[in-house]
Amino acid sequence: MTPWSIAPRGLPKLLHPLLLVLKALIQFFMLLWFLCVRVSSPDVFLVQNPPSIPTLVAVKLASSLRKSAFIVDWHNFGYTLLGLSLGRSSRFVSVYHWFEKYFGKMANGALCVTQAMQHELAQNWGIKATVLYDQPPEFFNPTSLDEKHKLFYRLDKNLCQPLGIQDCINNGIGSPHTDETLFTTQSGTAVFLKPNRPALVVSSTSWTPDENFGILLEAAVMYDRRVAAILNEDDSTSEEILWKEISDEKQCLYPRLLFIITGKGPEKEKYEEKIRRLRLKHVAFRTMWLSAEDYPLLLGSADLGVCLHTSSSGLDLPMKVVDMFGCGLPVCAVSYSCIEELVKVEKNGLLFSSSSELADELLMLFKGFPDQCDSLKLLRNGALATGSSARWATEWEEHAKPLISEVISQYTN
Template sequence: MRELEFSHVVTIIGTILTAIWLGYIFFGPEKYLYAKSKKKRVSVQVLVLGDLGRSPRMTYHALSIAKHGGRVDLIGYLETTPYSEVLDHPNIKIRPLPPPPKRPQSVPFIIFGPWKVLVQTYHLTWLLAYGVKPSRWLLVQNPPSIPTLMIASIICYMRNTALMIDWHNYGWTILAGTRGANHPLVSISKLYECFFGRFGSYNLTVTDAMGRQLREEPYNITSTIQTVHDRPAAIFQPRDSSARRAALTKIFPNHKLMPAVIDGNIRLLVSSTSWTPDEDFSILLDALLQYANTEGPTLPPLLVIITGKGPQKAMYLEQIASLMEAGRLPNITIETAFLPFQDYADLLSCADLGVCLHKSSSGVDLPMKVVDMFGAGLPVAAYSGYESFSELVREGESGRGFETAQELADVLRQVLRDEGKAELETLRKGAIKEGSRRWDEEWDATVAPVLSLA
């Protein structure tokens, strides 16, 4: 009898302590901390459930807020080093999330996926509820939407924080690209994203087309939607020939082909890729094969530098090595690199042409890498088979579009041959013009007034 009574007491005490703990998280004094400090400077939590070092738009948000005197908690994974200005700014405090679990090959996705979400949910809830003080705004990148949007919505409600969602794309369309449109997880992801996407107090989109979609079925978002086009940061700048020589020598001090690249005898192509299915690298590889085996007038040799990290990199590197060993890519050298941010910006300013392989899963997002290329004065050849492409590239003015390897090969032949120098120069001027509107100018006109930082 005494043991039974003791167990009851333990159960009651445990229940009370659990209730107090949950109450502290959701209904405790922290919910009202902001209300007592409204006269203080604007505070914003910027959340990326991804690598901060590879999330330029969100780090640009953080920098813009900090430059205007706001206090920023920048939350995300620290897999690669963020932009140095972010690390050094006194108004920005980085709050790293514990690294996400990695899936063993023996564990199927259907089991690992939910487990990963549970781990991320725990870490994210703990950090937002305990690791940072309440803020006026929580700015969240979407995607990934799971579990970010649900947790952000609950925390914002409990802490009297306004939720701002920055829509880069849709998580369910990305999942459909890898799992198939009819996969049950895709349907669940879509319902989830459409539901929790309505809880934002304010929404930012990367294109006008995306904004139109969010106002319609199945999203039905009624809160304010503002397009904030990606714009290049100040670090991306065009270079003259002397500065180009100095930059290439610094980035590749012992590269045997650089003297010929600097002299213009070898054309320099740059492509930044995440090595994922939504950036089909085989298109570029097939186009280079066609370029290398073009009959007729000799085309200039190419040095192709591919930057970035991703799951399909090893597979394509094997294909490249096999093609080069078989002699199927004469006068073409393909190399990969993962460069510090400054070196990457310098490389773009030194190239003859940028290639973007991004395929929009939703049809209404845009690749920021093209924006960076324009900022560096680099004309682009970009995959164009989606609705919002024209919001970024003006065909024949700042770049050229393609949808197949054959079309990309034709573009390379036309603009990289000696007779195409005039066209390439026209595209370069167009790229410089397109990149003249910078991120700070775009942000100050659209986001700053909303955050009361104008």
């Protein structure tokens, strides 16, 4: 988070710049004290950017005082993040950009998260960086049937409480039986997925303006209307019938969709209110905050992930998609300049630029769910292959460790 990313409330606007500069100075001296006094002298300081101010300045000074090497791990550009709130033309953004570039060039080495960022750093910043792709932690992996059953039982109350009125998933009453959930049933020690279960779509969001959640809502409405049109439904269809268990062969062409949206953020309540007013027949939404233990299990239990991340610089990749692939979950992601370094179209996921494109993808992927959706199965196999092809330890050994060893060797000689 940048020092200027959150404006203080209850103060005159003229005092905001002064207070923010004061905040940066306090952070600078706190960092310098910690790096120079509280920790043992290291061979190298490895700092993730952003935030750039005061971090890069403090680490550069500490590395000089302690005669240590200095490496920057570029995950994005701080000035582009600041530009989201202040505008790219802001004088603060220009100053921030200068500091970030000046002190970034003073590092003894650099890592970055994409080839596109590597090119930008080389061409316009004069920085030679090694690409180190983010990889999922070891605990992000596919979820077993037994784990799915236990997870859905723990989440039963959340899943059975609609946002607003009753919807196509449940009428607000949870299952009283430990051997049955919305998605699974248990017979003895064996767990089975229900054939008439809804398709589960997961999206993780920070509920901020840089992630346009409206695209997902519009796509859900389009899916709902198109399925209704295919089923020749009209407004006179009673709500009681809509909640009945799906059995008609024609209806089985397209499943009910349950979107679980995880995360916290400033725009959450605004979109929850919009969801309450939708009155959809074939789509339902749940918002929740999951524990660090349950989040990977949910990703591994879902049928599809949706990523609404749009990079402030256009040069970084969403970690949430990396985690989804680690769990073998295929993804539909917003398209931008370098996303195809991660999402391989028609191999482990699909890209979209509008709500109508996302709706088309949902219809295509879930037609014939759960047994006859070959396109979705193909993407799942690709996601599993992507998630298992490399892990953090492997990526670090192959790319980061040689650079760090080289920088330390050059700096000490």
